[in-house]
Amino acid sequence: MSPQIQALDMQGYEIFNLGSSTTAGTAIPFPTLTDYTPTFGGFGTDPTGTVAQYLTIGPLVVAFVRMPNTGVSDDTIFTISAPVAAKTLTDAVWGTTGPFVDNSVASATPGRIEITSGSSTINCYTSMTAAAWTAANNKRVIWFTLIYPFQ
Numbered sequence: 024m025s026p027q028i029q030a031l032d033m034q035g036y037e038i039f040n041l042g043s044s045t046t047a048g049t050a051i052p053f054p055t056l057t058d059y060t061p062t063f064g065g066f067g068t069d070p071t072g073t074v075a076q077y078l079t080i081g082p083l084v085v086a087f088v089r090m091p092n093t094g095v096s097d098d099t100i101f102t103i104s105a106p107v108a109a110k111t112l113t114d115a116v117w118g119t120t121g122p123f124v125d126n127s128v129a130s131a132t133p134g135r136i137e138i139t140s141g142s143s144t145i146n147c148y149t150s151m152t153a154a155a156w157t158a159a160n161n162k163r164v165i166w167f168t169l170i171y172p173f174q
Contacts, residue, residue, distance in 0.1 A: 072091045090166070102145065103144070134150065
């Protein structure tokens with residue numbers, strides 16, 4: 024098998040598969056970063072100024088979320104809509120961590136952020152053991168990047 028050679032065209036933002044000595048090169052589209060507007064669960068007043076973006080790379084979604092401001096908590100849950108539903112795989116969960124504020128206090132340890140099989144909802148927790156949020160005062164996840172497969 025001949026080795027494959029790839030090159031990045033910085034002007035057209037495309038990755039080119041130059042192929043081997045026996046195949047012609049083909050352009051592979053460069054991933055596009057797309058804004059999305061998430062919906063929130065667990066708030067009386069949603070966080071404002073949230074920046075949410077995602078891109079897809081092959082079968083994966085990479086979601087970037089930044090919440091510069093807190094929202095007012097009215098429940099012990101914290102959910103954010105995902106830009107794309109996760110792939111359905113039995114008992115699968117994809118997760119990450121992120122800094123957060125709960126009950127108007129910034130935590131010194133990260134919280135757990137996850138999406139489960141087939142879901143379009145990202146669940147956020149105040150600990151790695153899925154602890155609940157305080158149903159009062161202010162809360163937010165300051166930022167996170169979550170990578171998961173989609174259908």
